[in-house]
Amino acid sequence: MKGLYKNIIINSEIDKTQLAVLIDPDKMKLKNVSTFIEKVKRSIATHILIGGSEVKENIVDAFITEIKSHTNLPVILFPGDINQIARNADGILFLSLISGRNPEYLIGKQIEAVPKLANTSLEIIPTGYILIENGKKTSVERVSETIPMSRSNIDLICDTAKAGEFLGMKLIYLEAGSGATHPIEPTIISKVKSTLNIPLIVGGGIRTKMDLDKAIIAGADLVVIGTAFEEDETFFEELLKPELKITAN
């Protein structure tokens, strides 16, 4: 599958809601993937992201094989470490944690990843990853040993995002962290979006349809939700494709 990035741009231009369901193989059993994906397919989800902060080696491939046997939705790696790079995905968010000052997560892991990416057909999408504090310490903060950006310094968040764009990154990902207490505020999303000429991903702590709508209205081009689906798969019912909704006559 080619053109993942191009499609994100096209969908964004026509204001199509783009929702990525995040599957963390550390938090889901392989045998439950098929029923989970059936629910994903009935929803408005447009992408599947796969990865996590602490995924055991060599299980990502098996998850992707299983996911792809049930859906044609694009599967994009969202790796917490290089052991999560699997060649059977469609693409990879090639992340650099530009909110942090840990060289390992700015450039070190990326160099280590190069031999693993050689001879794959993965679409590599350079992504500036910005972690913003959300009220509790999340696993990204713990694993990366970086300090999240303060929610109150919006100018600095905007400048960081713009610096990512100037460095040639194709996407900016505003991250509140998995299971965040508060999602990224719409004010932050809209200011960052107005600064950028590249698509914006927003994730972390989005638990309701209203949170999703707020992020989209504020300017997120792609919203990522993981924990809310892990905790309650009935949430998919609130995000059904329009044609599957029962209309009252």
Ligand code: 1GP
């Ligand atoms: C985490 O942004 C993603 O990296 C999704 O966060 O699990 O809180 O939805 P949640």
